Amino acid sequence: MSETRGARPIRWAMVGGGRGSQIGYIHRSAALRDRRFDLVAGAFDIDHARGASFGAELGLDPARCYPDFAALFAGEAARADGIEAVSVATPNSTHFAICRAALEHGLHVVCEKPLCFTVAEAEALQRLAAERGRVLGVTYGYSGYGTIEQARAMVAAGELGEIRLVNLQFAHGFHSTAVEADNPAIRWRVDPRFAGPSYVLGDLATHPLYLSEVICPELKIRRLLCARQSFVKSRAPLEDNAVTLMEYEGGAFGTVWTSAVNAGAIHSQKVRIVGSRASLEWWDERPNQLSFEVQGEPARALERGMSYLHPEALAGDHISVGHPEGLFESWSVLYGRFAAAMRATDRGDAAALAGLRYPDVAAGVAGVRWVENCVRSADAGGVWVDYR
Template sequence: MINGSKRIPQPIRWAMVGGGRDSQIGYIHRSAALRDQSFALVAGAFDLDPQRGREFGVQLGVDPERCYADYRSLIEGEAGRADGIQAISVATPNGTHFEITKAALEAGLHVVCEKPLCFTLEQARTLKDIAFSRNRVVGVTYGYAGHQLVEQAREMIARGDLGEVRMVHMQFAHGFHCEAVEAQSEATKWRVDPRFAGPSYVLGDVGTHPLYLSEVMLPDLKIKRLLCSRQSFVKSRAPLEDNAYTLMEYEGGAMGSLWSSAVNAGSMHGQKIRVIGSRASLEWWDERPNQLSFEVQGQPAQVLERGMGYLHPHALLDDRIGAGHPEGLFDAWANLYYRFALAMDAANRGDHEQLATLRYPDINAGVEGVRWVERCVHSADLGGVWVDY
């Protein structure tokens, strides 16, 4: 079911902080946000170098007067305009997320923030309190959560196709940092520096992605306790880890594992989730996003394809092109940005009934990501012991 009319009545007036010319993630944000005309990029503070940021903003079609030197002048300048921004996307290093998001929320703006939302659970709860008190939407960019087959997996698990869920195996383990690439790459250098990345590297950078996929697929599965072991195989990265193993025990007795790594040599991306039940299992891999593996004990394995009529209606809502054509990262991100826009528009209108029907990685998802990283680091630093969640 192809939906070619995904629109909200008026695009959200939107700005970016960070995401400049050489930023891969900035390009992804813009491509996703502008895909369905749900957002209009009207301002930004795109670069630490104000002149370079202004030149880049003008290339994007932004009025040079609305290309600001930093997020503070952006928020202040836009607040004085009748056509000022309504939302900000934060695409800056981790260490800045809390202060920028907090300032934007306090100014009455909606926020889309890169993960991790911040460094500590206390900070995350502060942001949540402000967002709720101001009736503002916070979206967190767990991008692949917008893929249709993640919705299909959620529906299959909910209707009992797998039987009782026993195990959840997750990983996001690529190999692109199996050597000290940060010596030549500024984009990687800050990720392995605690001053800018916080208490974790791969746990927060990649591990929280499949963790959120599990939360989408298994909303009733709650972590009871966890055990984490983390390693710095490239020694110069210590105390931050470039590899980590996390075991989780869920309420009710199910078990989970999550492998987070940047040193899985030869792996292109390696983000997978496998849910194992008493009768069947399913598996999704973001490098082959059009396929969902479904394996019933004693029967031939099946591969479910995106866009086919046998899928659940919720897995067909966001189709952008017919079955057989690949949809991937940009489409999944665009689906999330469309949901962010719907939520922001509903909040602006005070439509709490519609807000309650929308599901997207929200402030609660951001809080849980911070909580998980914090507990993993705590467990690992104690020598890899079980800690209550």
């Protein structure tokens, strides 16, 4: 990532993420750190006047605040100093069309998850990104924590022994009642027209799932079983709670509990990896610590930034040990990786690209594939299905 810090910032735009958008604020805070990106244009809102007003607040040229993504891409393509990359922070139903148009205009893309509704759409974007030689990244924003890199390195080094169990959860309680009735920002998430075939499976579960794939890249799902429920009945057919069981090739077993109705819980996103001699556990509410439990020894908490960690876990540190890093730092690390990948792609540096790991289009396809298989299992009555 450090190679990008002295480089000219990548000219960057956003689609969505306008005034009042928490996720838009996170994108800008992460991308603009260390001036890896320079926000020069945008189509921030479906209401053009409101979006243009917001762009002015950000200090953008009014001529570069566009009414929609099509105008943005066309207008910027006509400029010598046009954008080189775009981030998509809009409802799920728009991701495919916006990403496709951006790639067709030769832009690098960072997209919110899920990448799109179906595996067929996701694979079409994957092919297009390859054809155009562009980066298409997905914002699995928790993957920038150094403690996740530490877990990956420990598994790779065999410190846990043979991996037997993967227990994942993301189960908050903030939607345990029909809060969407009075909140449009939530309402679209429980409407199949905008959210797609799932609610919490696509919105929440893919986060810890991706983390497990980072930590245990050798594990491949063989089959799964999913049962999903709509405890707030108005959300049906979309689920607000789901349990998924997974059998991996080689014999390991996984569970995923995903919920928006876990009353009283804040986030409760946890990843626990159980091996034959030791276990690891990471909790996103305490992301600077990684629990390491060796059978027959006292449990220990590995602290972010300490010299005893693997080098990979220290590479993205912004501040010294003892100062807690949080979600903004994780996203900043992620955007640093996106920038490095874009730079390497632009100069045709295959060696540099091979040394980078970030949530790319393949990770986006994998997330859509997992949701599609879960929905297929659940809609068949909660049965085991071969993973495809």
